[in-house]
Amino acid sequence: KIPNYPMQADRLTNSECKLIPKLLSIMKSKQTNLCLSADYTSFEAIEKICHQVGNYICALKVHHDIIEDFSAEKGLMLKELSEKYQFLVVEDRKFADIGNTVKEQYAGKFKVSDWADIVTVHGIAGSGTVEGLKTALPEEMLQERAVLLIAEMSSDGSLAVGDYSKGVLEIAEKFPDFVMGFVCQSRIGSDKFLRWMPGIHLAAEGDSLGQKYKLPEAAVAQGADILIVGRCIINADDPVAVVKECQKRGYAAWDAFGY
Numbered sequence: 001k002i003p004n005y006p007m008q009a010d011r012l013t014n015s016e017c018k019l020i021p022k023l024l025s026i027m028k029s030k031q032t033n034l035c036l037s038a039d040y041t042s043f044e045a046i047e048k049i050c051h052q053v054g055n056y057i058c059a060l061k062v063h064h065d066i067i068e069d070f071s072a073e074k075g076l077m078l079k080e081l082s083e084k085y086q087f088l089v090v091e092d093r094k095f096a097d098i099g100n101t102v103k104e105q106y107a108g109k110f111k112v113s114d115w116a117d118i119v120t121v122h123g124i125a126g127s128g129t130v131e132g133l134k135t136a137l138p139e140e141m142l143q144e145r146a147v148l149l150i151a152e153m154s155s156d157g158s159l160a161v162g163d164y165s166k167g168v169l170e171i172a173e174k175f176p177d178f179v180m181g182f183v184c185q186s187r188i189g190s191d192k193f194l195r196w197m198p199g200i201h202l203a204a205e206g207d208s209l210g211q212k213y214k215l216p217e218a219a220v221a222q223g224a225d226i227l228i229v230g231r232c233i234i235n236a237d238d239p240v241a242v243v244k245e246c247q248k249r250g251y252a253a254w255d256a257f258g259y
């Protein structure tokens with residue numbers, strides 16, 4: 001049964017978070033809902049994969065603190081690549097501290113707020129975390145930046161369930177102009193938000209450290225708008241071929257659901 005979710009057109013016109021229509025139009029024009037989790041430890045590898053698959057992804061997610069040679073300048077290089085190939089950059093920092101601390105971290109040494117369109121945020125410390133990130137941004141940049149709240153996790157035994165997840169949804173409702181959506185495992189929250197789903201692989205069921213995987217089609221059936229795929233791609237013999245397969249299968253499933 002196909003659920004009756006509002007069409008993309010509603011979110012294109014009614015979103016308070018201005019990065020939502022921007023991302024949806026990228027997804028539509030490039031026919032992709034794939035976010036590559038580029039968890040490489042060298043910046044060169046990230047640059048290389050951007051050139052190889054930039055046309056097939058709507059977002060590139062990094063963990064800047066695993067890149068051995070990372071710097072604020074490299075962040076700006078990543079931003080340039082994202083503009084060339086038209087995708088959004090996500091820094092998966094999972095900010096989790098009190099407002100004042102995350103404010104310093106966001107604009108701090110690696111200038112994440114200068115180059116990441118989107119950052120990930122935990123709700124554990126309450127709504128002050130999101131507020132702190134917002135206050136780090138100059139007024140004119142507010143419309144160009146957004147956060148994803150971690151509402152649920154893909155890992156075995158995650159504590160982000162039930163009332164905790166509900167609390168995260170409430171934080172989102174307080175900042176609809178700044179929260180783009182959720183990192184989640186279900187179609188949680190209001191349909192004005194986008195659901196980004198990790199834990200996707202074409203061949204494995206999990207890893208040895210608690211990660212749990214599903215297929216792209218299953219992720220969309222569970223409620224994903226954007227599919228976050230990492231090692232399935234970056235550890236493949238032919239990453240470009242796997243990106244193309246994930247793009248094709250993920251977008252076909254998403255389009256069919258009419259999210």
Ligand code: S5P
Nearest residue numbers: 037152153154155198199211229230231
């Ligand atoms: O619940 C989560 C949330 C995130 S952001 N589960 C996750 O796996 N992630 C991230 O997605 C994780 O930090 C990693 O960067 C990526 C999944 O990588 P993969 O190699 O397992 O696909």
